Amino acid sequence: MTAWAAEATRSAAVTLLLAFTAGAGQAQTSDLVSKTSFRVCADPAADPMSMKDGSGYENKLAELFAAKLERPVSYTWFPMATGFIRQTLKAGKCDVVMGYAQGNELVLNTNHYMTSAYVLVVPDSGPLAGVTKLSDPALQGLKLGVIAGSPPATHMARYGLIGKARPYQLVVDRRVESPASDMLNDLAAGEIDAAVIWGPIAGPLVKRDHPGMKVTPLIHEDGAPKLFYRITMGVRQGEKVWQRELNSQIRRNQAEINALLTEAGVPLLDDMGERPLDVGQ
Template sequence: MKRPALACLLLLAACSGQRTLTVCADPNNLPFSNRAGQGFENRIAQLIADSLGAKLDYVWWAQRRGYVRNTLGEKKCDLWPGVASGVEMVATTRPYYRSSYMFVTRADKPLAGLTLDDARLKTLKLGVQLIGDDAMNTPPSHALARRGLTTNVTGYMLYGDYSRPNPPAAIVEAVEKGDVDVGLVWGPLAGYFAKTSPVPLRLERVTPWLDDAQWPMVYEVSMGVRKDDPALLRRIEAALAQNRARIRATLGDYGVPLID
C-alpha cells in the first residue's frame, strides 16, 4: 500500500469517532457473564454498545471482594452491569430489572407454598448462599438465623470453587441431588439453572419479601459507572431505555424471574 493511501486510512480511523465501551465482567459466572460471551449481561452489554455506536471490549475479573476497586476504581473499564441499584461505591443507572430470592425445590416433593415462617422449614434440609463469615451474607441466611434455623442449614459459597464452570450453580445442583430439600437462591441463578436442570424443579418467591428493611428479598438491578463520569451514565440510561423490550426478552430467555 502506498504511503499516502495508508496515511489516509489511518486518518479516517482516527476521525471516525467510534469509542470503545469497556465492560468489567466475571469470566466464569453464568448466567451473568463468561469469557465466551454466553451470559445475559454479555448480551445486554452488546445492546448498549451498539446503541452507543461503540466497540465492546472487556476487562475480565473474578467478581469477588475487591472487584470494584480493581476494575472501575482503577479506571480499567467504563461499565459494570448487574450491580444492585443505589450502591454507594459507584454511580448507578435506573434499574433495568427487578428480581427476588427464590425457594428452589424438586417438583416431585410436596413442598409448594413455602414461606420463611413455614413450620416445615424446621425439619427440612435447607441450603443458602453465603458470601463470607461476617455480616455480608445473603438476605435468606440472615432471615433463617433470625428464626433460629441454623442447625439444619448448609451454606454454599457464592464464589464457590472457581476451578469449575459457574461455581454458584452448586446450590441448585444440591437440590437436584437431594443433598438439601430447599435452596434459597438469588432469582437469576435459580431461574437459569432450573431451566437447564435434568430434574424438574419448582421455583417460588421467598416471602415475606420485606422480612427486614436492611435485608429484603427483592432487589432492583442497575448498571454502574464511575462517579466522575455523569455523561456516560446518561448515555447508558438512554441506551437501556431504548432497548427495554429487547432486554426483557433476553432476561426471559435465561429464565430470570422478573418482579414488576
C-alpha cells in the same frame, strides 16, 4: 488603567479561567469513556451472568447496549471479588459493570433495569412445590441450602431453619468454585431438601440444567432484611454524562431488556418487588 478597565480585565480573566477549568473537566470525563467500543468490566466465570465465552446473559445484555450505541463490545476480565472495581473500572480499563445492586457506593449507579429477588428452589413435583414463604411449617425440620451470610439466612434463623441448613460459601473464585451450581446439584441428588439462592443466578441455572425444579421468588417474607433488589449498571463516580446516556438506553429499550432476561430464565418482579413482572405489558 481605569477602575472600569481593571474590573473588565479581571472579569475576562475569571471567565477564561472558568471556561478552561470546565473544558478540562469535560475532557477528562469524556476521555475516560471510550468512543470506539463498549468497554465492559466482567467476571470471566460468573455463570450464568458473565462468561468469557460470551454465553452469559450479561454478555448478551452488553451486546444489546453496544448495538444501540453502534460500538463493538470489549472486555476487561477480573474475578468479581475484593478489588474488582479498583482493578477495572477505577483503573480506567473499562467503562461499565453490567450488573450492580442499586445504591452501592463503589460505583455511580444507572437507573435500574431489573428488579429480582432471592428464590426458593424445590422439586416441581414434590411436597414443597406449593411453598412460597420461609415461614411455611412444611419447611420445619428440613435441610435447606443457603449462601452463608446472604439476606435469606436472617429469615431462616428467625424461623428455626438454620440449625439443619447446609451453608455454601459467599465469596469464591468462580473460575474454580460455583456455590449455586453445587447447591442445585446437591438438591437434585437429594442431599438437601430445598435451595435458597439469588434469583438471577438460580433461575437461569434451573432453566438450563434442572428443568424438573421449581423457582419461587420469596416476595412474601415479613420483616427485614428485604429479599428483593433493583439491579443497575455501574459506572465511575463523576461520569454523569455517561450515566445519563445509559439511562436513556435503558428507558428506550426496556422491553428488549425484559425479553432477554426472561428468555435467560431470570425471575423479574415489579419495581416494588411485590409481584412477578408481566413482560407482556
